[in-house]
Amino acid sequence: MNWKKWTVILVGTLFMIGNLYLIYKKDSEIKRMSYVDTWTTVKKQNLVESQTDEGLITPVEEEYIYYEEKTGNFEAFLVKEGDQVEENTPILELSSVDIDTAISQKELEISRLEDDIAALEDNIDSLDDLLGDIESSITEENESSNTIMANSLEIEIYEKELQVSRLEAELEKQETVLASMDESISSLTIDSKIAGIVKEIRHDLNNPIVTITSNNLQVEATLTEKEISTFEEGMKVVITSGLQKDKLEGTISSISTLPKNEPKEKKETQYSYIIELDEQPSSNIPLGSNVNLKIITNEINDALTVSTKSIQEKGAKSYVYVMMANGTIERRQIETGLQLNHVKEIKANAEEGEKFVLKANTLKNKTKFYTSLEPKKLKKKDFKEMGKRKALKTALKGFVS
CATH class of the missing domain: 2.40.30.170 (Efflux pump adaptor protein, beta barrel domain)
Structure with a gap:
């Protein structure tokens, strides 16, 4: 064996002899220390609770196509059950016998929408004028009441503007339908509004006569x-x-x-x-x-976690025994959170990497602790990396402690 191997053996032997002497010595301080057999480390983990x-x-949706006689006489289905259809695919064909009536009805509906929009816009203009008068007449004496009236008017104006927006959208839709009627005066079709599969066709013309399920x-x-x-x-x-x-x-x-x-x-x-x-x-x-x-x-995500075996419960409070860097055990109250299996979240009073006692012969706050020497874990490369001076210094420090 070379001197490096002898050094490792010698340090390990001296360390064990020193420990045995301290343990069995009468009135030894070791007897008043805590022997920590196992411990656990605080880690960051993602905790996921599921069911x-x-x-x-x-x-996601189904489209129901209805047939109304006033829009034209039914001629034919242009699709069959199970067909894949795209948006705006023709589904039904209607004859143009009553197309003029349908166009007239659509024009009346468009005219009504235009009148409703005009009336609302006139109303909004009047409310805007009234709001301007109120805001210009606000003084220190009437500020509170006039501010309330102004806020109320602003809300009413906003609601009426929303109504105008909805009516304009409906008007645009009806004008599009009317334009389609005009373009196909000899034949009227009803198209699908979604892409999907034709689920059902009612050949008895009972509504809804066609059902389309979306893709x-x-x-x-x-x-x-x-x-x-x-x-x-x-x-x-x-x-x-x-x-x-x-x-x-x-x-x-x-x-x-x-x-x-x-x-x-x-x-x-x-x-x-x-x-x-x-x-x-x-x-x-x-x-x-x-x-x-x-x-x-x-x-x-990134929750601080530890084994539940390291946590002691006393009433509504939770405690752990922390292995401090100065060689003592600290009893510490912690705040816990989510528990999954044998792991529990620590919400306060802990840091990643801290070591908590799992098993010890005795646990008492502020007492010193020691752990077992495991020679098998002493590796030649560790001493080599440390260097002779640092290895010797570390060994002596252990004996003095």
Whole structure:
């Protein structure tokens, strides 16, 4: 053996002999120290609390096409069940027998919308004038009452401007329909408003005579009255399916407060909730297929965590024993948070990297502690990296301590 190996053996042997002497010496200080057998380290982790469920793939929306005799006589369906259609695909063809009547009705409707918009705009102008008079006449004596009146007028003006915006949007829509009627005076068609699949056609002409389901998918699931308080809109959801290789991600977009079925006494009422997908699936998933859900009910990123075995509870308070750098144990009260399995979040009074006692022969605040020497963990390269001077200094420091 060379001198390096002998140095390692000698330091280890002296250290063990010194420890044995201190332990068995009468009135030894070691007997008044805490022997720490095992400990744990405070770490940063992402804590995710979740709940599993099952759901069904459903379309985001369905379009219902209605047939009204006053718009023209029915001629033919231009699609069949199962057809894939795009937005503005012709669905129905109507004859032009009553097209003139339909155009007249549409023109009357447009005229009514224009009159309503004009009346509202006149009303807004009057309110603006009144608001200007009030604002110009505000003095210290009437400031409070005039300010209230001015605020009230501003709210009323805003509401009427919203009404004008809605009516203008409806007017634009009706003018578009009228232009379409004029362009196809000999033949009138009803087009789809969404891209999707023709789900149902009613050849008996009972409304809705055509149902189209959209290509965009969502997930619909059910929860009980006990679960409804634990779910919130905006919660993240991970969706898996045997028909989709990759996991899908989504968000709970709505939770219905109306019962899914007729409520019955002594039976749990069920409610439905909708999950909006962040991205549509890359492969086709049939409508109505089953999927597995993982709802993220609580998520904490970069939480300080520690093993629950290191925490002692006393009433509503939590304590840990910290192995301090000066060789003593400190009893410290901490604030805890979320617990997952055998790990618990520490919300206050702890730092990453601190070591908490898991098992010791005795625990007392401000007492010194020692741990077992593990020669197997003494490696030649560690001493080499430290250098002879530092290795010797460290060993002597241990003996003196």
